Amino acid sequence: MTDSPSLNAPFTVDDVEVMSREYLYEGFFRLDKVTLRHRQFEGGWSGEVVREVHHRHDAVGVLLYDPEQDKVVLVEQIRAGALNDAHTPWKLECVAGLVDKDESLEDVARREALEEAGCEVGDLILLHTYYPSPGACDERVTLFCGLIDSGGLGGVHGLDEEHEDIRVHVLPFVQVWELLGAGRLDNAMCLIGLHWLAAERASLRARR
Structure with a gap:
């Protein structure tokens, strides 16, 4: 039986590289296009990941x-x-x-x-x-x-x-x-x- 991995967060914001951020739209809320890469659980870095992020106030x-x-x-x-x-x-x-x-x-x-x-x-x-x-x-x-x-x-x-x-x-x-x-x-x-x-x-x- 394999032990469960630790639930302590293994990574922090320092393990993410934001390569670019583009503002697609800004109205009542804002929509960003973010290109990033991040460290992976089994080692190394991911390839480029592109995501749209809905940005709003807390x-x-x-x-x-x-x-x-x-x-x-x-x-x-x-x-x-x-x-x-x-x-x-x-x-x-x-x-x-x-x-x-x-x-x-x-x-x-x-x-x-x-x-x-x-x-x-x-x-x-x-x-x-x-x-x-x-x-x-x-x-x-x-x-x-x-x-x-x-x-x-x-x-x-x-x-x-x-x-x-x-x-x-x-x-x-x-x-x-x-x-x-x-x-x-x-x-x-x-x-x-x-x-x-x-x-x-x-x-x-x-x-x-």
Whole structure:
């Protein structure tokens, strides 16, 4: 039986040579064409590898949870990446937004909760930082759980200058879990956040 290789990263950024970078398009996001070569696991260097990389700002997501009422706040809006979805391009999601260079991650979470859901956030709990699609995109997402009072929340929110039309849903956790099981919550933030919440929900409610 062969021993499993070490899970410590064997290479670093010093083991990649970026030979050229061409900007193909720049609009709301940017698309780069990158030519590179890299060291290989069995020794030596690869040949030239050409990849297109979707370049975008890092993002923050926040799963809004009311432990007193055991309710989750989700937002619904149209998503351009889901226009060919057989069910609907309107997606139920966690509150989220892009990071401005002069903001802390916590400030982004609180700002987006207010803009997208009209919601003031109390405690923020850091869950994970992750790459949602590292094969093609350089974005990193930091995900929080924000503890809130869901009383009075709802309606339609968003910034006109960003063409946002966002509907707020305040739902019992049990119903949200059923939506997840039915495949209605089909984005990474919801899946990661709600599986974390399912494991931690009892301890969060005990903090009341």
